[in-house]
Amino acid sequence: MNxxxxxxxxAAPGVPAIANGxxxxxxxxxxxxxxxxxxxxxxxxxxxxIDTSPDLRAQLLDNENIRFxxxxxxTHSHADHLHGIDDLRDLNRLLLKPMEVYANQETANEIKARxxxxxxxxxxxxxxxxxxxxxxxxxxxxxxxFIKGLSIVPxxxxxxxxxxxxxxxxxxxxxxxxxxxxxxxxxxxxxxKNPRFLILPLTTIxxxxxxxxxxxxLKYVDTIKPQTTIINHMAVECDYDNINRLTPENxxxxxxxxxxxx
Numbered sequence: 001m002n003x004x005x006x007x008x009x010x011a012a013p014g015v016p017a018i019a020n021g022x023x024x025x026x027x028x029x030x031x032x033x034x035x036x037x038x039x040x041x042x043x044x045x046x047x048x049x050i051d052t053s054p055d056l057r058a059q060l061l062d063n064e065n066i067r068f069x070x071x072x073x074x075t076h077s078h079a080d081h082l083h084g085i086d087d088l089r090d091l092n093r094l095l096l097k098p099m100e101v102y103a104n105q106e107t108a109n110e111i112k113a114r115x116x117x118x119x120x121x122x123x124x125x126x127x128x129x130x131x132x133x134x135x136x137x138x139x140x141x142x143x144x145x146f147i148k149g150l151s152i153v154p155x156x157x158x159x160x161x162x163x164x165x166x167x168x169x170x171x172x173x174x175x176x177x178x179x180x181x182x183x184x185x186x187x188x189x190x191x192x193k194n195p196r197f198l199i200l201p202l203t204t205i206x207x208x209x210x211x212x213x214x215x216x217x218l219k220y221v222d223t224i225k226p227q228t229t230i231i232n233h234m235a236v237e238c239d240y241d242n243i244n245r246l247t248p249e250n251x252x253x254x255x256x257x258x259x260x261x262x
Contacts, residue, residue: 002043003261004174004197005066007059009254010034011203011235012080014055023236031240031255035059036080037233039199043170046070046150050167050176056084062257067094071147072134074103075157075178076164077110085115085132092128102137102145104154106163111136141165142186155187160210168192173262175226177201179233181210183220191224196262198226199254201233202243214246221251230254 015034016022025032036053040063049072053059060066069091075081088099098120103111111134112119118132126133139145141156151171157164159181166177172192176199177183183191200217207213212220221229229251231243243253 001261002173003041003259005040005063005260006230006232006254006256006258007038007040007063008035008053008055009232009234009256009258010036011233012036012078013235015234015236017236020236024242025236025239026241029240031253033256034234035256036084037201038084039176039232040066041169041174043150043173046148048073048147048150048169051075051081051178052084052088053080054084056087059256060087067091069095069099072099072101073152073167074101074107074111075166075176076104076160076162077107078162078179081178082107082111082114085111085118085134087132088118088134089128089132092125092133096125098122098125098133098135100137100147101134102139102147102152104141104163104165105138107165108136108138110162139165141184142190153190155190156184157187158182158184168195172196175199175224177220179203179211181207181212181216188223193225195224195226196228197260198224198229199232200229202231202238203233203235204237205243205246206237214243218247218251221248226250228252228260230258230260 035055038053157180172195
């Protein structure tokens, strides 16, 4: 059985947030408790992680079956998507080899600049007792690559403060859109018709200069016409039940440890 697990469904501050508490979110609904965004995908035995949130250790402890990975796909270099990277060390201990990670050039440059101690040579692993061990693979948007035979097509996302990448996985089983204001025209053309799952970010209901609002999210749903849409990356402005009321039946707000099998 293939699966998609939303490890964390929150934006950078999480919910509740230190500064803004619960905001518009009902504290009595456990689906409003949100760690920072991270996603696990398992298709045909290939196991992938999208981003390493600062909550990665807790997310992996919540999901005891996630212990071995074939790779990590990075969307961009913001801290809420990257700064749990040190928690890959324990996975290195289990794998007994470096972790293959995939990122656009800008994100790879940021990883090397912020975490130079964890970048390994393909033929020599770091000692995982002391530090993680990763192999950086540079991806190009629009160019398909494969992990153990699984097709992955990176696509360009636009109008975000840093270079952000989305992914089409297994020819449209999953289309993963990370932080952005718009999907590039070239990327939109690459998305297959009626993908099984479309994951879209909604930080706040109202649009922001570098994030789409609910109206634009729903326009992309109408354009792409997925079988099911998952709304992810929600801040304290996005109450679970309220988002559920404002969206069609096949558009579902995410929550931490949400599991979809297919």
